[in-house]
Amino acid sequence: MIEKRQFYINGQWVDPAEPHDLQVINPSTEEPCAVISLAGEADVNAAVAAAKAAFPAWMATPPEDRIALAEKVLQVYEARKEDMAQAMSIEMGAPIDFSRSDQWGAGYGHTKGFLNAAKKFQFIRPLGDHAPNTRIVYEAAGVCAMITPWNWPMNQVTLKVIAAMIAGCTMVLKPSEESPLNAIVWAEIMDEAGVPAGVFNLVNGNGLGAGTLLSGHPDVDVVSFTGSTRAGLAISANAAKTLKRVHLELGGKGANLIFEDADDDAVARGVRDMMDNTGQSCNAPSRMLVQRGIYDAAVETAARVANSITVGPADQPGSHIGPVVNAVQFDKIQGLIRKGMEEGARLVAGGPDRPEGFNRGFFVRPTVFADANNQMTIAREEIFGPVLTMIPFDTEEEALEIANDTPYGLTNYVQTQDPARANRLALKLRSGMVEMNGQSRGQGAPFGGMKASGIGREGGSWGLEDFMEVKAISGWDAKTA
Incomplete structure (x- = not known):
């Protein structure tokens, strides 16, 4: 001790x-x-x-x-x-x-x-x-x-x-x-x-x-x-x-806007970024908004990537994710996962309870919900765990409306190969930071948010x-x- x-x-x-x-x-x-x-x-x-x-x-x-x-x-x-x-x-x-x-x-x-x-x-x-x-x-x-x-x-x-x-x-x-x-x-x-x-x-x-x-x-x-x-x-x-x-x-409830012309790794990258640090990041891209034409394929990819992420104790070497910090957080996350299921979101990876093989430790299964809408609890509240919520959209205007419909305004993400659209959205998204196409902000860029x-x-x-x-x-x- x-x-x-x-x-x-x-x-x-x-x-x-x-x-x-x-x-x-x-x-x-x-x-x-x-x-x-x-x-x-x-x-x-x-x-x-x-x-x-x-x-x-x-x-x-x-x-x-x-x-x-x-x-x-x-x-x-x-x-x-x-x-x-x-x-x-x-x-x-x-x-x-x-x-x-x-x-x-x-x-x-x-x-x-x-x-x-x-x-x-x-x-x-x-x-x-x-x-x-x-x-x-x-x-x-x-x-x-x-x-x-x-x-x-x-x-x-x-x-x-x-x-x-x-x-x-x-x-x-x-x-x-x-x-x-x-x-x-x-x-x-x-x-x-x-x-x-x-x-x-x-x-x-x-x-x-x-x-x-x-x-x-x-x-x-x-x-x-x-x-x-x-x-x-x-x-x-x-x-x-x-x-x-x-x-x-x-806090934050970042939206990751993925358009039909996004790069091939956009969905997988979004899932990995969400699960980073066991989802315990205020700037996590926790709402994945996907354009309808690629939505079904994106759900399949997200589920596959989430299921490939391993969970393990913090003292073991490797690229796995660890536990969440304490019992309070564990119980909160479990409750929100169950809430997502009750409200009708489709569970495509993970789910409630500990991963298989764990009966101790605050380990959470990497979880993905599909077919959610922005009024569901899992789309409104900051879960602060490895839980991704996927929402389909049709037009750029609809994606922008969903992304900005949140009390938070920390980080949003845009995935498109149309430079004009990327710049247009970056200026309209109500958040202190916008990251586009997997590019990190440069050293010394300000970190902070708007609204709540x-x-x-x-x-x-x-x-x-x-x-x-x-x-x-x-x-x-x-x-x-």
Whole structure:
């Protein structure tokens, strides 16, 4: 049993003011793998106080020095790759090979992206030729509370911590209590890299406890949260009492529009992307909209691909998918699969209950529903598991209407060999991101959504700006600056 009850506050590992133990469950075995302590009010106050005390000096540190320290953090992160991959695998169920590549790699890629953006970023810039003595200054927003999820731990930790650190902010990180071990390794990395005391602080806790204390704390200037839309609404309401800035990266119900002229791999690629990370991604293409002329063939392909995806324990090497994170998620997914069957969608792959050969662990069968409509529960709610919903359409206008008929607006996908149609749809889809024909967004592209999918953008220069205030200065003397 791993015991990690301490918090990282003001550059030191400290015991909680009052012990409140919580067991971390390995989702592959349903057995405890670690024990942590949940922070109380005294712990949160101590972490925020440390961040507040460290802020003036860190904000005054030249940007090039903050960037150099972020580069050192990246070096240590590379050296601790295996420790980080093992932590994420055991606590949230990412298969170990996937954890080493994609889960760890997401943190590496985002950090590289921030470093590239920061080296080009003008923290002090002229307003324009019409106002030669006016300057626009980007300066740190203050003390930041960061509340991160369990599904892509290092993806979200680096998107927040590295951006805020380069921006000149100080911070308190509260990871999900479902996946706290990776954040503890991250705190060790920050310490080894030489991040000054108080700039980065870590407390473990749950949403109702430490999360509520942080989002409503009067000395916190910014709350950056990734998680469910329901929790995002609660955090926004709590934060509003102290007029702090709130960044939210929330849920999604992405539509994948596949037209008759899509490339041959479009359907199979869509299924694989849906099942990636056991379907536990907010930007998953969970609604596959297929044009009528190729619909029957697409259903056959989707079923075949889903049935070919294997499921296995997280500690085993291979390209299989692992369990979902916990019993609550498992039960929710099972209920939604049964709901899809009750509402009349045609089950063509997978289904309820564990895969054959599993009687323990939160394993879910890769599942595909066909002949759904956009009013069914499985087309409206974010399932957050390996469940794909297929919906037929006839015209481009109908596909667009179905795709936009959702409270979410994170990522949509377009598959067509007609460039004009692709561009036309990309501009009309109401989402913060659109990916076309299997092409990933470039490094440093902003990540974030519209509507119930959130507020703000993460990654690249946009991610840096989310942790900065904009100051306008007149009468600037360029000769002395």
